Amino acid sequence: MIMKTLDDLLGEGVSGRRVLVRADLNVPFDKANPGVISDDGRARAVLPTLIALRDAGARVIVMSHLGRPKGAPDPKFTLRPVATRLAELLGSSVVFAEDTVGPEAAQTVESLQDGQVLLLENLRFNAGETSKDDAERGAFADQLAAFADFYVDDAFGAVHRKHASVFDVAARLPHYAGGLVLKEVEVLKKVSESPEQPYVVVLGGSKVSDKLAVIQALLPKVDKLLVGGGMCFTFLKAQGHEVGKSLLEDEMVSVCADLLAQADGRIVLPVDVVAATEFSADAAHDVVEASEIPADRLGLDIGPQSTELFASAIAGAKTVFWNGPMGVFELAPFAAGTRGVAEAITKIDGFSVVGGGDSAAAVRTLGLDESAFGHISTGGGASLEYLEGKTLPGVAALEK
Numbered sequence: 001m002i003m004k005t006l007d008d009l010l011g012e013g014v015s016g017r018r019v020l021v022r023a024d025l026n027v028p029f030d031k032a033n034p035g036v037i038s039d040d041g042r043a044r045a046v047l048p049t050l051i052a053l054r055d056a057g058a059r060v061i062v063m064s065h066l067g068r069p070k071g072a073p074d075p076k077f078t079l080r081p082v083a084t085r086l087a088e089l090l091g092s093s094v095v096f097a098e099d100t101v102g103p104e105a106a107q108t109v110e111s112l113q114d115g116q117v118l119l120l121e122n123l124r125f126n127a128g129e130t131s132k133d134d135a136e137r138g139a140f141a142d143q144l145a146a147f148a149d150f151y152v153d154d155a156f157g158a159v160h161r162k163h164a165s166v167f168d169v170a171a172r173l174p175h176y177a178g179g180l181v182l183k184e185v186e187v188l189k190k191v192s193e194s195p196e197q198p199y200v201v202v203l204g205g206s207k208v209s210d211k212l213a214v215i216q217a218l219l220p221k222v223d224k225l226l227v228g229g230g231m232c233f234t235f236l237k238a239q240g241h242e243v244g245k246s247l248l249e250d251e252m253v254s255v256c257a258d259l260l261a262q263a264d265g266r267i268v269l270p271v272d273v274v275a276a277t278e279f280s281a282d283a284a285h286d287v288v289e290a291s292e293i294p295a296d297r298l299g300l301d302i303g304p305q306s307t308e309l310f311a312s313a314i315a316g317a318k319t320v321f322w323n324g325p326m327g328v329f330e331l332a333p334f335a336a337g338t339r340g341v342a343e344a345i346t347k348i349d350g351f352s353v354v355g356g357g358d359s360a361a362a363v364r365t366l367g368l369d370e371s372a373f374g375h376i377s378t379g380g381g382a383s384l385e386y387l388e389g390k391t392l393p394g395v396a397a398l399e400k
């Protein structure tokens with residue numbers, strides 16, 4: 001992998017120069033307290049890059065997405081609270097630009113002083129960021145690139161997206177890989193090329209269709225693939241079970257059925273689930289057989305028998321990759337499955353990788369010892385696609 005790095009850029013000298021940094025500040029918010037960041041791990045992870053540039057006297061323009069707004073401003077997804085947190089973490093002010101591009105953002109960029117940090121508003125408030133149309137993405141990238149002299153990508157969590165700020169801007173400015181991207185790629189390369197066997201992958205979370213392609217690619221490489229979280233219900237449905245009001249992607253049921261047929265027993269599904277009357281911490285809930293979820297209930301965690309089943313599969317592994325919580329761990333009644341699986345992973349005599357914004361947040365918010373994991377990745381989809389062997393647009397753009 002030949003790419004220029006942040007150290008190269010610092011060596012070239014950045015004092016007084018404008019550096020555009022793509023970060024992944026897509027942090028989780030407290031479900032019960034809107035506007036309150038529940039885990040700032042992703043912001044902390046990019047701090048070394050921001051501090052190095054700030055202290056070298058650069059004018060640092062940070063850009064990120066937050067959530068999945070639909071290409072237009074949506075106050076629910078403003079990065080303003082993230083700017084406030086970033087300032088606390090940096091111990092210096094962060095200027096917030098109310099727009100991502102346009103005259104006001106340009107003016108804010110123009111007024112930046114040496115050693116100051118600015119955060120642009122959510123990239124995804126602009127349709128050009130995620131557009132599939134090269135010209136539309138390129139036009140947005142032109143506007144972003146016009147802000148700066150150099151581009152640093154340290155958004156490992158977003159390198160799998162062919163988005164303007166990840167892919168197209170790199171083609172328009174001298175580009176450098178940040179330390180976080182370099183470290184993540186180094187660890188994941190090792191796991192993807194030579195995982196010590198037995199290799200167990202644990203998948204959960206809510207982005208079902210995003211992760212099905214990964215299952216297909218990983219199946220030939222793994223000894224066991226444990227599926228929990230919101231993902232498991234589409235598989236349970238594929239086995240012919242009713243899943244009540246649980247998260248379900250109907251159009252993916254046949255894909256899941258094919259995967260189960262190919263897997264030859266290597267895909268392990270929950271045998272019991274915690275089923276609640278509604279998506280709330282106060283909802284009535286019981287443990288039910290995974291094959292008997294009542295029509296008016298939704299599964300919000302794997303049950304105790306499943307946690308034990310998953311923990312025993314994990315116990316003998318030499319390599320474990322875990323992405324996606326086993327349940328809605330943010331709500332206390334539905335956190336036990338995630339906790340049990342995470343604890344089992346900390347005990348293996350081997351190397352473990354946790355990937356994903358929410359999985360990493362779960363490790364921290366459940367008070368688990370971060371140092372007991374081999375590597376905690378800031379990328380969920382990104383780490384999965386890396387393991388899948390895909391070319392990641394953000395990494396490829398830096399290599400050019």
Ligand SMILES: Nc1ncnc2c1ncn2[C@@H]1O[C@H](COP(=O)(O)OP(=O)(O)OP(=O)(O)O)[C@@H](O)[C@H]1O
Nearest residue numbers: 205206207229230324327328356357358359380381
């Ligand atoms: N049974 C379930 N029903 C609904 N949501 C669930 C369920 N189990 C887990 N979740 C939710 O899944 C979310 C995390 O899913 P996600 O796929 O985003 O994982 P991730 O680790 O953050 O990966 P990425 O970084 O790719 O986003 C959590 O907010 C959790 O509450």
Ligand SMILES: O=C(O)[C@H](O)COP(=O)(O)O
Nearest residue numbers: 024026157158357380381
């Ligand atoms: O949460 C993530 O995995 C990254 O921030 C990318 O977000 P996305 O899946 O909405 O592109």
